[in-house]
Amino acid sequence: MMKIAVLIKQVPGSESPLSIADSNVWLDEEKVAYIMNESDNYALEEALLLKEGTQDCEVVVVSLGPERVKKIIREGLAKGADRGMHLNINSNDVTDPLSIAKIFADALKSENFDLILSGLQSDDLGHGQTGIIIGELLKMSTGSLAVSTKLDGDQIAIKQEMEAGFFQNVRMSLPASITIQSGLNTPRYPSLKGIMGAKKKEIKTLDIDSSDQKLKISKLYLPSSSNEITMIDGSPDQIVENLVKVFKSEIKI
Amino acid sequence: MQFTDEHKALASNVKNFAQNEIKPFVEDWEKNGHFPAHDLFKKMGNLDFLGITKSTEYGGLGLDYSYGMVFAEALGYAADLGVITAIGVQTDMATPALDRFGSDELKKEFLTPSILGDLVSAIAVSEPGAGSDVASIKTTAQKTGDDYVIDGQKMWITNAKQADYFCTLVNTGDGNVHKNKSLVIIPSDTKGLSVGDKIEKLGQLTSDTAPVYFDNVKVPQRYRIGEEGDGFKMQMEQFQEERIFLSAINLALLDECVAETISYCKDRTAFGRKIIENQSIHFKLAELQTEIEATRALIYRACEEFVNGNDLTNLASMAKLKSGRLIRDVSDACLQLYGGMGFTWENQASKIYRDGRLTSIGGGADEIMLRIICKYMGII
Ligand SMILES: Cc1cc2nc3c(=O)[nH]c(=O)nc-3n(C[C@H](O)[C@H](O)[C@H](O)COP(=O)(O)OP(=O)(O)OC[C@H]3O[C@@H](n4cnc5c(N)ncnc54)[C@H](O)[C@@H]3O)c2cc1C
Numbered sequence: 001m002m003k004i005a006v007l008i009k010q011v012p013g014s015e016s017p018l019s020i021a022d023s024n025v026w027l028d029e030e031k032v033a034y035i036m037n038e039s040d041n042y043a044l045e046e047a048l049l050l051k052e053g054t055q056d057c058e059v060v061v062v063s064l065g066p067e068r069v070k071k072i073i074r075e076g077l078a079k080g081a082d083r084g085m086h087l088n089i090n091s092n093d094v095t096d097p098l099s100i101a102k103i104f105a106d107a108l109k110s111e112n113f114d115l116i117l118s119g120l121q122s123d124d125l126g127h128g129q130t131g132i133i134i135g136e137l138l139k140m141s142t143g144s145l146a147v148s149t150k151l152d153g154d155q156i157a158i159k160q161e162m163e164a165g166f167f168q169n170v171r172m173s174l175p176a177s178i179t180i181q182s183g184l185n186t187p188r189y190p191s192l193k194g195i196m197g198a199k200k201k202e203i204k205t206l207d208i209d210s211s212d213q214k215l216k217i218s219k220l221y222l223p224s225s226s227n228e229i230t231m232i233d234g235s236p237d238q239i240v241e242n243l244v245k246v247f248k249s250e251i252k253i
Numbered sequence: 254m255q256f257t258d259e260h261k262a263l264a265s266n267v268k269n270f271a272q273n274e275i276k277p278f279v280e281d282w283e284k285n286g287h288f289p290a291h292d293l294f295k296k297m298g299n300l301d302f303l304g305i306t307k308s309t310e311y312g313g314l315g316l317d318y319s320y321g322m323v324f325a326e327a328l329g330y331a332a333d334l335g336v337i338t339a340i341g342v343q344t345d346m347a348t349p350a351l352d353r354f355g356s357d358e359l360k361k362e363f364l365t366p367s368i369l370g371d372l373v374s375a376i377a378v379s380e381p382g383a384g385s386d387v388a389s390i391k392t393t394a395q396k397t398g399d400d401y402v403i404d405g406q407k408m409w410i411t412n413a414k415q416a417d418y419f420c421t422l423v424n425t426g427d428g429n430v431h432k433n434k435s436l437v438i439i440p441s442d443t444k445g446l447s448v449g450d451k452i453e454k455l456g457q458l459t460s461d462t463a464p465v466y467f468d469n470v471k472v473p474q475r476y477r478i479g480e481e482g483d484g485f486k487m488q489m490e491q492f493q494e495e496r497i498f499l500s501a502i503n504l505a506l507l508d509e510c511v512a513e514t515i516s517y518c519k520d521r522t523a524f525g526r527k528i529i530e531n532q533s534i535h536f537k538l539a540e541l542q543t544e545i546e547a548t549r550a551l552i553y554r555a556c557e558e559f560v561n562g563n564d565l566t567n568l569a570s571m572a573k574l575k576s577g578r579l580i581r582d583v584s585d586a587c588l589q590l591y592g593g594m595g596f597t598w599e600n601q602a603s604k605i606y607r608d609g610r611l612t613s614i615g616g617g618a619d620e621i622m623l624r625i626i627c628k629y630m631g632i633i
Contacts, residue, residue: 071258078262189270192301192314195262 002151003106004058006047007131008040008076009070036072039119043180045187046149047117048080056152058082060111064103066090070203071116075227077198078190084203095125096215101133107206109138115156116177120145128179135177139150141168143178179184254553259576260323263307263583264581267302268505268509273330282459286373286451290373290415294343298370304346306494307352312368318497321345322556325498329505332601334608335459337502338615342411343367345498346616347374347420349491351435356481363418363438375416377407377439377465384409385621388430388485394423394465395439396474401425401437403445404582413448413463416441421467422488434484438476439603445470456607495616496569497559500552500576503612507545507583510601511538514587517600521592534590541583548572567629574622577613584609 012018016033020026036044042229044061051057061076063069064087083110087107094100108116118131128144135142146158147167157171161181190198232242247253255262274296274559282288297303307313314320321344328337351364366372383389392405403423410419418440426433434620439446474576515538518529529535555568587602588595595603613619627633 020596074258074262189266189300190262191299192266192305192316193261195259195266196314196316198262199259202460 002050002052002054002115002182003111003113004047004057004115004117005111005113006040006044006059006061006063006081007104007116007134008044008063008072008140009037009119009122009124010034010063010065010072011037011122011124018220020220024219026220034068034071036075037119037122037124039121039123039180039182041119041185041187042182043117043119044076044079044081045185046146046180047096049117049150049185050115050151051080058136060085060113062087062104062108064089064100064208074198074202075190077203078194079188080190080194083201086203086205087090087208088171089208091210094210094213095217096213097127097129097133097179097211099215101130102212103208104130104134105137107208108134112175113131114176115151116140116175117149117252118177120179120181131177131179134239138177141172141174141176143172143176146178147181147184149178149180152184165197254319254557256319260320263320264323264327266300267324268330270297270302271328271331275333275336279331279333279336279459281331282336283536285516286458288459288462290341290412291370292338293336294340294370294373296370298338298368303370304368305344307348307364308360308460311352313352317560318494318556319560321494322497322501325501326504327355329472329502329507330509332506332509332604333459334502334506334605335457336612338457338499338611339412339460341495341498341502342376343374345494345558346491348374349440349494350478350487351420353490354483354487356475357533358475359438359478372417373412373415375410375412375419375465377410377413377419378407379539380406381408381464385618387488388434390422390424390434392421392423396425396436397471399475400471400473401477403437403467403472405467405475407465407467409452409462410448410465411460411462413465414451414461419446421616422479422484423476425484431485432482434488435481436478436484436487437472438465438478439470439472443470443472447572455610456604457611461519479514493559493565493569496573497552497556497565499567499612499616500548500555501607503576503580504549504552506609507580510541510583510587510605511541511545513601514538514590517594518590530608537586537590541586544579545583548575551575568623570617570622570625573612573616574619574626576617577619577622580605580612582610583623 012032013035017031018081019028019031021028047059052060059081060074060083061081062085063073070086077084121128132144134141143158145161147161148159150157154174155171156176160168162168232239292620301314304313305316305324306318309315331337348367367374382389394401394403418438421437421439423437424433425435445468447466452462476499518534519527521528552572555565555572558565558568584602588606591600591602
């Protein structure tokens, strides 16, 4: 059987007000409306598509976080994942990609996944490294920024996005950990049957000790904004000339 | 009303669907004078949205009406009552009686494909001479052999231009006007059935509304829902779902309308300060939000009665009356706060002002709701 893990993270949604907590190191969670991280949603869809195209395949959604992350695990199950794993951690302290990857690697090791898919980065912390480090820790092939995937026997072919509009086609042997770029598919809506069926699917909870961490946020703050207005006077030609100068050298468009 | 994780997941799923698959297209659909019912219903059928409360044997989910109401409320995020009402025709107006009383054969032929989104339905009750007074409809169905021959005219029929069948109230006999009627399914391609020109309306421009004519239209008697003569009773019963649905779709829509108006008032300056800073304005907005919440509580309570299997006629009538008044009051007050902008097509308030006017008319006008409430109060 082909076993695919999809790592999904719950992040603050763009619709909710983002106010900083009194601690000055994290958001005021009370006010946040959480959603599934955007690129993780694409990774999940990619896994479900791979499952639909493969004879015997299991998709497991895995999320690290407090109790609230069960919501997105259930969302994954409603969309068609077979079971869930909740890596239960009671704080937001662990924020560095190496510590996070170690937690995942430990939890996932015994499952012997053939494929681990994750989003290319999380919309809140944006390190963009977790999926790759997990792959390294578990001695898997790794690939990042995949814009297409194709299983082929014990290999997977992916198309990777490079700099400056270039792409690279790579083929690697399984097991592999691949990070997925947003936009490569159209994430499905869960059906109501899926939603009702999700509560019957297994969510395994593993309690995680969060003592190991390499990085700490010392201060979270909003960028200060200032209103600076420069008036450009002169004839239309002079205005255009000066405006172009400002665009080029100051605003750097 | 206690909502489970599944209710919440349904609400957020329908909200996403409404915001992404309906809202962005509304402007174009308004210009076209209709929305693509077959396309949209198929998408919704694939997500099991069209059979939430329908029998599982025919493809439904068999859930209680609290799920139907959560669905209706979340549809509000589509921000277009024309499309939302047309969806409601499919789920809560043209099909409840079919699900409850239709024969196995009839349900397989019409209910299952409606739940899948393969067939578009319409409910044909009102006539040029009878709207509020449903009992005095004139359309007749005469028995000949195994068939009915139907003659008459229906008016104001939502989805008429795109419907594959009409769930039609007809007189199948003479005598007592409450006992001489039947609901009959009439496929739109039946010979002798014709749909008139689209009616030019004040609002809900995405929805096509038209008269339907029956001239010697022959359908088999097995297309009748339930027993002959029970049509009026069945229609009065399916009005209840219709009324909860029509009440609930206004709630999220109005929450959004108030929220957008607040943003506008925070942005707009007059007499040297933001207009929101005037107490008459921020108090007004608080009043409106309170009214929305109070109406929501009433609608939830009506739904709860329904879920518990009790008679909800009284509460459903109150809910629809209140929701119809609410949408007029809130949209009017918000429109006013936009000033001149309120009189344009550039904001939600004026759109809701146009579209929302129908709540007090369709599915039984306010006055008819008041008549029902009076009867329950023992006044008349
Ligand atoms: C956009 C739109 C879509 C519609 N879609 C459908 C549809 O899909 N299917 C369908 O069957 N119908 C549909 N209708 C019809 C709708 O249900 C009727 O318009 C409504 O029931 C009112 O009937 P009427 O228009 O005949 O008004 P009337 O019955 O003529 O009423 C006129 C006025 O008199 C008042 N009135 C009547 N009787 C009394 C009384 N006893 N005491 C006090 N006041 C009274 C009414 O409340 C109203 O204010 C639709 C209507 C519209 C506008």
